[in-house]
Amino acid sequence: MPELPEVEVVRAGLAPAVTGARIDHVEILDARSLKRHDARRGDFVGMLTGARIDSVERRGKFMWLTLSTGDALVVHLGMSGQVLLREPGVDGDRHVRIRFDVTHPQHGDLVVAFVDQRIFGSMAVDALIEQHGALVPTQVAHIALDPLDERFDDDAFVAALRHKRTGIKRALLDQTLVSGIGNIYADEALWASRLHYDRPTDRVSAAQARTVLAEARAVLRKALAEGGTSFDEQYVNVNGQAGYFAHSLNAYGRQGQACPRCGVPIVRESFMNRGSHFCPVCQRRPRGR
DNA sequence: GGGGGTTCCTGTACGC
DNA sequence: TGCGTACAGGAACCCC
Structure with missing residues (x-):
């Protein structure tokens, strides 16, 4: 499931292939994949056809292609989204929702397929607006910077986190506080920090907040270096290849297996309609929770 | 106004 | 074998 490392792998693979390319044709195979598109601003196909792609950007789990028209094509992979690069005429990908025919001045013709099983x-x-000295789509403006962004303000994060009145995992998943972290890397960062997922944020010390931020950074960087986390066919890079980080997980998906630190079996609990994996010894449950 | 529960969606795994 | 059901979760949305 795409979190920051997976989206960045896709962005980095897409950028050299499509930067400078012109969008010749757009085909919508499933309009449900346009739920973020505001039709009042204009027709999706019409706004893209003929445009040149100038760059491929990312903030958190959002990615966007800046266009010669001044707008941006915003992409969110959700749970199962993929962006695949294909040779023209090569069909056969399942769950293609939107298909783009593009022409690159050096690389020639290319098909960009937006594939998304679960939609x-x-x-x-979307329109671009200026923020933090850069241009971002309006629908991405509320998303915080991610911890790998050099402009990320550690002090402000620590203060905002401790000011909240919620559990720490819920806060880590709040994309307006810090972006790019999803269920997998939240569990991993909390395991590395020895913090229980339901620890109240107003009872997290400044030092602990810095630790969990540093661990989140470390796990995101390591996953990025390994090409992201793949459990099945739901996450692949633009060439359809899987990442290797699943082999490096310490807590996520390891329920019943020994904690790599203390040997006690990892526990999985349902929390926020998803699984939370933690070591019951290393990550003590807060009192009264 | 912020916290937290619900909802969207489909392929896979599993139980009967 | 086949059917029904639970499960995976990012983020918008809504209610309190």
């Missing part, structure tokens, strides 16, 4: 992802054409 939690989507695409949209």
Whole structure:
């Protein structure tokens, strides 16, 4: 499931292939993949056809292609989204929702396929606004910077986290506080920090907040270096290849297996409609929870 | 106004 | 074998 490392792998693979390319043709195979597109701003196909792709950007789990028209094509992969690069005429990918025919001045013709089994992802054409000295789509403006962004303000994060009145995992998943972290890397960062997922944020010390931020950074960087986390066919890079980080997980998906630190079996609990994996010894449950 | 529960969606795994 | 059901979760949305 795409979190920051997976989206960045896709962005980095897409950028050299499509930067400078012109969008010749757009085909919508499933309009549900346009749920983020505001039709009042214009027709999706019409706003893209003929546009040149100038760059491929990312903030957190959102990605966007800046266009010569001044707009951006926003991409969110959701749970199962993929962006695949294909040779023209090569069909056969399942669950293709939107298909783009592009022409690159050096690389020639290319097909960009937006594939999404569960349709939690989507695409949209959106206006760009200036923020933090950069241009971002309006629908991405509320998303915080991610911890790998050099402009990320550690002190502000620590203060905002401790000011909240919620559990620490819920806060880590709050994309307006810090972006790019999803269920897998939240569990991993909390395991590395020896913090229980339901620890109240107003009872997290400044030192602990810095630790969990540092561990989140470390796990995101390591996963990025290994090409992201793949459990099945739901996450692949633009060439359809899986990442290797699943082999490096310490807590996520390891319920019943020994904690790599203390040997006690990892526990999985349902929390926020998803699984939370933690070591019951290393990550003590907060009192009264 | 912020916290937290619900909802969207489909392929896979599993039980009967 | 086949059917029904639970499960996976990012983020918008809504209610309190």
